[in-house]
Amino acid sequence: xxxxxxxxxxxxxxxxxxxxxxxxxxxxxxxxxxxxxxxxxxxxxxxxxxxxxxxxxxxxxxxxxxxxxxxxxxxxxxxxxxxxxxxxxxxxxxxxxxxxxxxxxxxxxxxxxxxxxxxxxxxxxxxxxxxxxxxxxxxxxxxx
Numbered sequence: 001x002x003x004x005x006x007x008x009x010x011x012x013x014x015x016x017x018x019x020x021x022x023x024x025x026x027x028x029x030x031x032x033x034x035x036x037x038x039x040x041x042x043x044x045x046x047x048x049x050x051x052x053x054x055x056x057x058x059x060x061x062x063x064x065x066x067x068x069x070x071x072x073x074x075x076x077x078x079x080x081x082x083x084x085x086x087x088x089x090x091x092x093x094x095x096x097x098x099x100x101x102x103x104x105x106x107x108x109x110x111x112x113x114x115x116x117x118x119x120x121x122x123x124x125x126x127x128x129x130x131x132x133x134x135x136x137x138x139x140x141x142x143x144x
Contacts, residue, residue: 001087001088002086002087002088003082003084003085003087003091003116005088006120006121007084007113007116009127010120012105012113012114013114014104014112014114015029015035015038016040016041016044016112017029017038017041018040018071019040019049021070022067022069022070023056023066023068023073023074024067025071026038026071036052036101037052037101037102038050039104039112040072040075046110046111046112047106047110047112048075048077049071049076049077049079050075050076050079051074051075051076052101052102055074056074058074059073080098080100081106082094082103082106082116083105083106083107083108084105084113084114088124091103091116091121095118101118102115102116103115
């Protein structure tokens with residue numbers, strides 16, 4: 001199973017936010033789109049960073065007036081990305097080792113084409129296991 005399989009089922013739409021937008025605007029977008037992280041991009045195509053609910057919570061802990069600060073203040077700039085053709089297994093290893101829950105998907109030219117969350121990976125893996133189970137049950141039923 002490949003990352004492109006997940007994107008095909010969930011869609012490739014990615015909600016982004018500009019680095020100069022406020023953390024308050026970020027919180028509103030997270031709630032509006034019911035997501036846990038946004039890709040930070042000035043043009044919606046190139047990845048400048050990523051920012052999550054966790055970044056907001058940690059930032060507010062140290063700076064209670066953070067809501068009016070720019071997103072660039074709390075975003076992660078060392079973003080781990082993957083390509084559509086990469087395996088789900090590779091993605092799971094990355095997420096586990098780096099302790100991250102959201103991975104932007106980019107093409108060879110670093111153009112943003114999607115984002116995959118840990119929830120997307122789990123859903124895809126469950127679907128794959130259910131398919132394999134049905135195939136095995138069919139095989140066993142046909143052999144008897």
